[in-house]
Amino acid sequence: MTIPPWTGEVPLVDTHCHLTNGRFDADRATVIDxxxxxxxxxxxxxxxxEDGRAARALALAHPDRLACAVGLDPFSCHEAGDAFPTALSGLEALLAEGGFSALGEVGLEYYHQLLPKPVQREHFAAQLALARRLDLPVVIHLRDAWEDGLDVLRAHRGCRGIIxxxxxxxxxxxxxxxxxxxLSFNGTVTYKANDALRQAARIVPADRLxxxxxxxxxxxxxxxxRRNEPTWVAAVVRLLAEVRGEREDDVAAWTTQNACKLLGWALPPMWG
Ligand SMILES: [Zn+2]
Incomplete structure (x- = not known):
């Protein structure tokens, strides 16, 4: 079984995957092709x-297919522990070298037992401030942390990017x-239990999807x-179109245009 390939009018954008992950070691080139x-x-x-440098190397090797982002996600912050300030300076230096479309993912992870909540909030806030200074869009990870997450985002109005x-x-x-x-949606919108998530997907304006x-x-x-693949993003477009009562080609066009605008990429040729 697989996901039928996307053959719509407009090519899709997958705004978030981890192609540096070890689960792609055996066939990374084939997946990218x-x-x-x-x-x-x-x-x-x-x-x-380290993973950010690997992501950039991969993106530079495939400039017409891949883009990349880097951030100190809650797991990296947990690993850094007391050395967070050093890691943050390292992040700023790496971003200054260029080649990244966004800062992230960064945020709060309360499902797994990581650093204490107030410390996670500090690390999240510090990276939002850095993104603001560098004028970069941010990729946000929030798990079981809506109240605190929204609080931090409210304190950093003027930042832009992707939940x-x-x-x-x-x-x-x-x-x-x-x-x-x-707001960025993935395979979780297809899971049976996620009616509330599908309801949320219905109210997102086309220009924010x-x-x-x-x-x-x-x-x-x-x-x-199974191991997920970027091309399976086609399943997400199809389901969003179904629950929102829209054409698949429209959802594809909006999401591709939104991503290109937000992340500073050229539009596909059909937009000239
Ligand atoms: Zn991720």
């Missing part, structure tokens, strides 16, 4: 400095939208348990 022509751009996310793997309800979606953020896979994680419904 397979992105064309269905995907216009795929953004691979570096979590931590990645959006997992909230309609209420949280409205709060993020009011603060100017884009994004799609992603989070590959190798979170494959869409019929393939749960």
């Amino acid at each position: 397979g992105l064309a022509p269905a995907l216009w751009r795929t953004m691979t996310i570096g979590t931590g400095l 990645h793997s959006f997992s909230g309800t309609e209420v949280e979606a409205r709060a993020c939208l009011d603060l100017g953020w884009h 994004l799609i992603e896979t989070d590959a190798p994680y979170l494959p869409p419904l019929p393939l749960r348990g």
